[in-house]
Amino acid sequence: MTAQLIDGNALSRQLRTQVAERVSALKAQGLTPGLAVILVGENPASQVYVRNKVKACEDTGMHSVLEKYEASMTESELLARVEALNNDPSIHGILVQLPLPAHMDAQKVIEAISPAKDVDGFHIASAGALMTGMAGFWPCTPYGCMKMLESIGYSLKGKHAVVIGRSNIVGKPMALMLLQQNATVTICHSATPDLKAMTLQADVIVAAVGKRNVLTADMVKPGAVVLDVGMNRDEAGKLCGDVDFDGVRQVASYITPVPGGVGPMTITMLMVNTLESAERALAA
């Protein structure tokens, strides 16, 4: 069997077209959704990410503000900017790009963002809303993974999902989203003694470790669905995920490529969250 690809670029285009239509409808009612992106320091990967986020806003008709600061900015200066954006009615989403410089407490900065504008879904109020099934914002990467499963009409009810990785940004929220759709969920991590024994039982595998070849063909049950959240470089400097793509695609039924898989979906779901924040502001 050769797996079918779940094309994150194509799905993103489709979803962003829908977002653009809803943005137009809001604009017709006098409200333009706005996203503020804060970048502190010169991290090259972060610079690329924030540029793509601002570009996605332009493409979908949203207003965006990019605030760039020197790495020497103090934490209290950053907190003051966040507070100003919390009170700015033209801004519906606030995103502080991570990582922050080492002299800042990233969690403290995230907690300063109003939960109503936490479009990254990193605030503890957002995490609590996800855990309890209440309205909030879902972190964009696992949310994008759920949309990819939805796009192939996959029903998680009664399925065994194995998540590899337990970060607050991907692994833990991913597990909660899968659970909410009635999957049986196993979270594996660096202290899991026999990862292969777990993944071989899985109908769905989400690899979110940040290390190449975490998942190889011998670890995958024939017909499983494999989502690759990894963003790594191989020896040749080529972008690759956590999954041995060439091997696993011979065993899986569906697989997401890297690049062109989960990556574009993350930014798309940021657009969706920002739009929804604006729609909630209008309804309030």
Ligand code: GUN
């Ligand atoms: N750094 C890497 N990914 C992300 C993300 O999704 N949001 C933010 N704020 N920072 C990141």
